[in-house]
Amino acid sequence: MLAAWRTVAQRRQCPRAPALLAAARHLASQTAAASTQSASVAAEVPSSSSGSEPSARLLSSSQQPEERMDFPGGSVPFTAAMSFLGGTFSPRAPLPCYRTIDSAGLAIADADIPHELDQETAVKMYKTMVTLQTVDVIFYEAQRQGRFSFYMTSSGEEATAIGSAAALTNDDVIFSQYREQGVIMYRGFSVQDMAHQCFGNIHEQGKGRQMPIHYGSKALNFHTISSTLATQLPHAVGAAYALKLQKRNACAVAYFGEGAASEGDFHAALNFAATLKAPVVFICRNNGWAISTPATDQYRGDGIAGRGPGYGMASLRVDGGDARAVYNATAAARKIAVEQQVPVLVEAMSYRSGHHSTSDDSSRYRAAEEMRQWRARDPVARFQRWLVDQGWWSDAQDTSARQEARRDVIKALETAQKAPKPPLSAMFEDVYARMPWHLEKQQAEVFAHVRTHPDACPADIPVK
């Protein structure tokens, strides 16, 4: 040990070398005295104790690596140099952003493509993007006309949702935030299903008890969306851990925004996932804004991907506007999660091109020029260009796909709007097998109130 310290002090030309060497000599003499003692104590350790057990590590100085601190949380080397890591002391270059097609949609020649898209998958992805764009435009307008109460578009982020969804299997369990409608659509949730949910009619499994856009489907392995940010992240870890215990060939996939990543649940989820080695793929949509809070006010480190290594988790940053890159990144992350039974973090860099929701006006807090620049990099147009270059898509196909999507969306809205609403009593159902006394009491009070104040209940909700 003494020799090691001398080498360290000399190599670093440390001005405190004489003091360090004196301290080392003192330590060495103490260690020599202690080793005589510990040899006798070590003799008392039962012979069944293995060298890796804490008691043996502490007691046998001869086994203790002198140049490292061996403790229950790991083994770290000692250093006589004091240097802070990160922050203002050693700013690191940002993690680069993996992409396979450029902002104009041209393929990048030397890009890593471990999972190349086949024509059928690529065309399905693009058609879903076209439908998603059409749904977003028409549903947004329908909300503005007062036909239902709330809507959120995913404009600018279509490639993140659909590129990742295409790389998963139907056995993978999805926990999304609220802006990944492309994921559930790709899995088979129809435009009609979406319209029923937004209108909260009798065809909707939630029976109108949730706000619009809170989709969910047991059949599609897609957990119902919760408005409360980041609550889905610990749930996803629990589900992933269950998949691990069941030895299933599947993972959980958790989507969230960079704003949600400031919640405590994000940190709890990542640490649990890492320590439990839960097969979960975390996909962050870093779209630059959390309502009016810019990403620059959300963190000081290297975005969200930069946090992964701190949790001991493989992390990747990907261009969220490049559907082919997102597909490859998710397929690779899924492979790691399922084969190695560990979590993986993916940060998809994108931009929220629309307002946060129908309750927001983003022109109040961000520059028109910023929005114009990002809209010019439209992920759907980029992917279309790549598809055309592959010879897999044409302008004529595009026109007809968009016309068909428009017809479907308008029809779905009309059908959903005409469908009856669930009765008032539905509000009290489905939580308990037998309604407890306090809910019975509340239900009676609601009905009594509506009888005396008929205007308190919307006219299209049957009072029964």
Ligand SMILES: Cc1ncc(C[n+]2csc(CCOP(=O)(O)OP(=O)(O)O)c2C)c(N)n1
């Ligand atoms: C726990 C919690 N806090 C605050 C809110 C209010 N809120 C709703 S959306 C949102 C912004 C979230 O931004 P981000 O996670 O980046 O997703 P984005 O909307 O940009 O897709 C906030 C603060 C909430 N729903 N839940």
